[in-house]
Amino acid sequence: MNLRQIEYAVAVADCENFTRAAETCHTVQSALSHQISRLEDELGAPLFERTSRRVRLTPAGRAFLPAARQLLHDAQRVRDEVAAATGQIRGTLSVSVISALTAPDTVALLGEFHRRHPQVDIRLGSGMSEVMLADVREHRVDVAFVGLWPGEDITGLNALLLCDEALVAVLPPAHPLAGAAELSLQSLAAERWVDYTAGCAARRQTDEAFDRAGVVRSVHFEIDHVGLLERIVRQGLAVGMMPAGSVTSLDGIVAVPVSDAPTRCVYCVWARRPTPAAQAFVELVVDAAKEA
Incomplete structure (x- = not known):
């Protein structure tokens, strides 16, 4: 599991669409889908229900999302705190x-x-x-x-x-x-x-x-x-x-x-x-x- 995979999964949850999530993350849809599949394999549960019209969170996905947001927030905070310590x-x-x-x-x-x-x-x-x-x-x-x-x-x-x-x-x-x-x-x-x-x-x-x-x-x-x-x-x-x-x-x-x-x-x-x-x-x- 890595931060990029988590970022991709949160983007899909927010956009409810793999194509828009890939655009938001500045990547191609195939790469985003592959990384999310790897994340789901590691977690041992599907995070999304995929239909022809939209993407919905599974129960596992709903449990994953708050902790994922917190993790991304904390990771960004580390970068920002280090920059602030140098006056930026x-x-x-x-x-x-x-x-x-x-x-x-x-x-x-x-x-x-x-x-x-x-x-x-x-x-x-x-x-x-x-x-x-x-x-x-x-x-x-x-x-x-x-x-x-x-x-x-x-x-x-x-x-x-x-x-x-x-x-x-x-x-x-x-x-x-x-x-x-x-x-x-x-x-x-x-x-x-x-x-x-x-x-x-x-x-x-x-x-x-x-x-x-x-x-x-x-x-x-x-x-x-x-x-x-x-x-x-x-x-x-x-x-x-x-x-x-x-x-x-x-x-x-x-x-x-x-x-x-x-x-x-x-x-x-x-x-x-x-x-x-x-x-x-x-x-x-x-x-x-x-x-x-």
Whole structure:
């Protein structure tokens, strides 16, 4: 068993396809398949179920994957720690953000980080908070900016609270409720709603707020990105809720405070043992938070 075989197997698990995994690993599919077969022979169990359409992990593969990710992470960490000991920060920095992040300016922070540490390969992505938390725990992402609700589990990670903010109702200017000084969930319940996909953390908290208020609403539009929510509200198709700081720069949308709205907490989260690159970036985030 060697690190290259493990890297190939993890790539196949992530891509669910041998051809795409070979492209990701910059090798040919035949070489990748051969190395994975050798790995499976040594482990004494198949890691993947191969079909004509996709590749799935076997039970043995699911058991293999977390330890394999940790091993690759530790191997890269050894290289990065040695480089850091000689005054070089290098390797990869992977950052993920929620789509409705209002502060800090992640792109500006990454720009400053790049100027200080040009040898680091920077990756930036976005997604849902619960997915990003899992990505940080499993070393797919180094640092994430997530929006969580009071009481949500962030055990096993370092976390810096950046801000907390109540959600506000967002409506088109011509909506009958757009001129109100304040609304309640009761007053909004009869409207058509746009919200995040059912089951995700952001949606659950809004649903729970309506449950506590003892009212039922109807979600007509389900989205996974705040930009689509804005467009739907702007066209008068539905009303929604967003963090107050996200609305200030938007045209064609009116924000109204909601007396019993849920509150979102924005955190920067990273692994308990960050890589040198991740630690250097977190230090920039901490400094920016102190100046805010």
